[in-house]
Amino acid sequence: MTASDGVTPLLESSGLGVRFTTRTGKVAVALDDVDVEVRPGEILALVGESGSGKTTLARTLVGLQRPTSGEVLFDGRPLSYSSKSLRKLRSEVQMVLQDAVGSLNPKQTVYESVAEGIRLHKRVASDPAGRTEAELVAAALSEAGLRPPERLFLRYPHELSGGQMQRVLIAGALALRPRLLVADEPVSSLDASIRGEILALLLGLRESLGLGIIVVTHDLGLAWNIADRIAVMYLGRVVECGSTEEVLESPRHPYTRALLSVVPEIEQLTPVVLTGEVPDPTRIPSGCRFHPRCPAYADGTAGAAGIAEKCRTAPLPVVTAGGDHRVACHLAATPES
Amino acid sequence: MDHLLELDGLSVSYRTADGPLPAVRGVDLVVDAGEVVGIAGESGCGKSTLASTVLRLQPKDAVVEGEVLVAGRDVLTMGWGDLRALRWAEASIVFQGALHSLNPVRRIETQIAEPIQLHEPGLSTAEVTARVGELLEQVGIPAARSRVYPHQLSGGQRQRVMIAMALACRPQLIVADEPTTALDVMVQAQILDLISGLVKDLGVGMLIISHDLSVLSDVCDRVAVMYAGRVVECGSAEQVFRAPAHPYAKALAQAFPRVGDPAARYAPAGLAGDPPDPHAPPPGCTFEPRCTLAVDACREAEPPLLDIGGRQSACIRVGAA
Numbered sequence: 001m002t003a004s005d006g007v008t009p010l011l012e013s014s015g016l017g018v019r020f021t022t023r024t025g026k027v028a029v030a031l032d033d034v035d036v037e038v039r040p041g042e043i044l045a046l047v048g049e050s051g052s053g054k055t056t057l058a059r060t061l062v063g064l065q066r067p068t069s070g071e072v073l074f075d076g077r078p079l080s081y082s083s084k085s086l087r088k089l090r091s092e093v094q095m096v097l098q099d100a101v102g103s104l105n106p107k108q109t110v111y112e113s114v115a116e117g118i119r120l121h122k123r124v125a126s127d128p129a130g131r132t133e134a135e136l137v138a139a140a141l142s143e144a145g146l147r148p149p150e151r152l153f154l155r156y157p158h159e160l161s162g163g164q165m166q167r168v169l170i171a172g173a174l175a176l177r178p179r180l181l182v183a184d185e186p187v188s189s190l191d192a193s194i195r196g197e198i199l200a201l202l203l204g205l206r207e208s209l210g211l212g213i214i215v216v217t218h219d220l221g222l223a224w225n226i227a228d229r230i231a232v233m234y235l236g237r238v239v240e241c242g243s244t245e246e247v248l249e250s251p252r253h254p255y256t257r258a259l260l261s262v263v264p265e266i267e268q269l270t271p272v273v274l275t276g277e278v279p280d281p282t283r284i285p286s287g288c289r290f291h292p293r294c295p296a297y298a299d300g301t302a303g304a305a306g307i308a309e310k311c312r313t314a315p316l317p318v319v320t321a322g323g324d325h326r327v328a329c330h331l332a333a334t335p336e337s
Numbered sequence: 338m339d340h341l342l343e344l345d346g347l348s349v350s351y352r353t354a355d356g357p358l359p360a361v362r363g364v365d366l367v368v369d370a371g372e373v374v375g376i377a378g379e380s381g382c383g384k385s386t387l388a389s390t391v392l393r394l395q396p397k398d399a400v401v402e403g404e405v406l407v408a409g410r411d412v413l414t415m416g417w418g419d420l421r422a423l424r425w426a427e428a429s430i431v432f433q434g435a436l437h438s439l440n441p442v443r444r445i446e447t448q449i450a451e452p453i454q455l456h457e458p459g460l461s462t463a464e465v466t467a468r469v470g471e472l473l474e475q476v477g478i479p480a481a482r483s484r485v486y487p488h489q490l491s492g493g494q495r496q497r498v499m500i501a502m503a504l505a506c507r508p509q510l511i512v513a514d515e516p517t518t519a520l521d522v523m524v525q526a527q528i529l530d531l532i533s534g535l536v537k538d539l540g541v542g543m544l545i546i547s548h549d550l551s552v553l554s555d556v557c558d559r560v561a562v563m564y565a566g567r568v569v570e571c572g573s574a575e576q577v578f579r580a581p582a583h584p585y586a587k588a589l590a591q592a593f594p595r596v597g598d599p600a601a602r603y604a605p606a607g608l609a610g611d612p613p614d615p616h617a618p619p620p621g622c623t624f625e626p627r628c629t630l631a632v633d634a635c636r637e638a639e640p641p642l643l644d645i646g647g648r649q650s651a652c653i654r655v656g657a658a
Contacts, residue, residue, distance in 0.1 A: 192550065203605070262522055
């Protein structure tokens with residue numbers, strides 16, 4: 001499967017599904033038929049509310065979660081879940097977790113934290129330039145913007161600022177020379193002034209190392225700042241995807257529009273505050289899964305277009321991965337809506 | 338008439354092994370009934386210390402100078418009995434982190450009822466239950482859910498419970514420390530709507546602390562920006578967010594890009610450097626080491642907070658322009 005212009009995606013999923021059986025025997029559908037792709041050097045943002053499945057998708061894409069249906073392809077080859085192939089995958093796809101403070105071992109120095117991956121993946125033996133472990137750690141720290149790196153070697157996490165901790169985590173990921181970085185809410189716990197610095201770092205890494213990046217976030221401003229493409233998720237499905245400009249400047253799904261309208265800086269849109277939260281994934285609504293909260297359904301727009309019945313009952317096709325702007329909405333699919 | 342809240346030359350420093358550590362340095366601020374005032378700033382700027390001082394909840398090792406007047410009475414010097422009567426009933430606080438502030442093993446109705454029972458011991462159990470139900474409805478939680486435990490609620494609902502608790506004894510002043518941090522955009526919008534509605538309906542005054550200037554600009558009438566313990570800019574939310582005068586306020590406002598703004602596309606705005614070490618502050622303006630507009634004069638003395646066209650700003654260049 002290749003994208004329209006013939007470039008093989010670095011990572012892609014097709015028909016990806018993840019189901020969990022709860023203690024009471026109910027089945028929670030965390031991911032339901034998700035197709036996404038990231039090409040080399042591309043930044044994809046997965047956006048949505050808590051419970052939309054964006055973190056589950058990120059974890060499944062990096063092999064931390066096994067899909068119950070569908071598959072993930074890296075470099076065009078399906079992931080295999082043997083520990084040997086997962087280890088190989090992890091040196092190419094690295095994840096930077098949410099909450100830098102909680103992700104670093106408080107008893108490990110910066111050097112040890114970054115060197116851990118280098119040792120596990122025997123990077124010293126495989127380094128083409130024959131660098132020592134200390135040189136590799138230093139290189140990774142400088143790439144993450146911590147200069148001079150030697151000054152930080154013996155520091156412990158509690159001696160670092162929030163921004164520095166986030167950079168150490170990124171350095172740990174970079175030390176393995178990955179081709180894809182998956183960052184889960186990379187700046188949500190950081191101060192405003194540091195936020196821009198970390199985002200600029202991610203952009204710079206794409207530029208200098210050609211990294212593909214998947215960023216999981218609920219912050220649309222962040223997506224506008226750095227992402228090439230956006231996939232908007234709702235209740236385990238991608239409901240709209242396209243280039244950042246397409247999705248954020250001319251959103252077609254009522255859910256995307258609502259998300260955009262509540263970003264505090266956008267005053268030209270009347271805020272559409274959706275009631276409630278993402279529903280329980282053990283009880284996915286029939287028809288369009290968004291219809292119980294959909295402002296266009298509630299205010300009669302869907303009814304006027306003669307599709308209210310469809311919204312309630314007719315399932316929507318899966319939004320496929322790829323270049324152009326796609327949306328899963330009966331209303332958006334109706335002419336003159 | 339007395340202001341609902343008046344901070345007058347408030348300074349707070351912590352006693353540490355390395356000598357006093359100044360956290361808040363000479364803050365003057367006023368909140369009136371029906372008004373929402375925001376305090377923005379980064380970690381370590383003193384905003385949470387300031388919030389805790391309003392109800393005299395600062396840690397024991399804090400040394401406080403200046404005055405904190407709630408409805409004209411000084412909170413810092415009043416007796417314990419008066420202070421107990423004031424907390425909850427005249428002024429209450431919504432703490433940061435609803436997950437950790439609620440007791441995980443007690444039903445939410447018990448937790449909301451507690452301050453009511455303490456402050457109005459004459460009420461019958463039925464009256465207290467009725468009040469708890471009303472409070473829950475007021476914050477958008479069905480009264481029928483009053484017997485759940487915190488873990489059965491989502492993050493947004495827990496934050497609503499915290500707000501219901503703060504309203505329990507019908508205070509005139511509510512202090513909210515990061516009320517929407519860690520919440521989703523949609524839930525954040527719901528909570529901000531709730532806060533605006535409550536202020537309008539109940540006529541209370543509110544002081545909101547946040548690191549997110551865009552959130553404050555949405556819900557506040559006035560915003561003060563703090564840096565290294567001082568207010569460096571103060572004005573209407575519109576002025577501070579749309580046309581900030583102080584270079585730090587500018588950097589803070591730009592950190593939240595406007596979606597659709599071509600200037601922010603692939604260009605996240607950051608601010609290099611870290612806030613100054615409070616033990617060794619720079620000689621002049623505390624923001625000078627990070628300021629791209631700094632000149633020699635900035636290193637000489639800390640600029641005072643001056644009135645400039647309906648707002649206040651503490652920058653020598655703003656005064657000159």
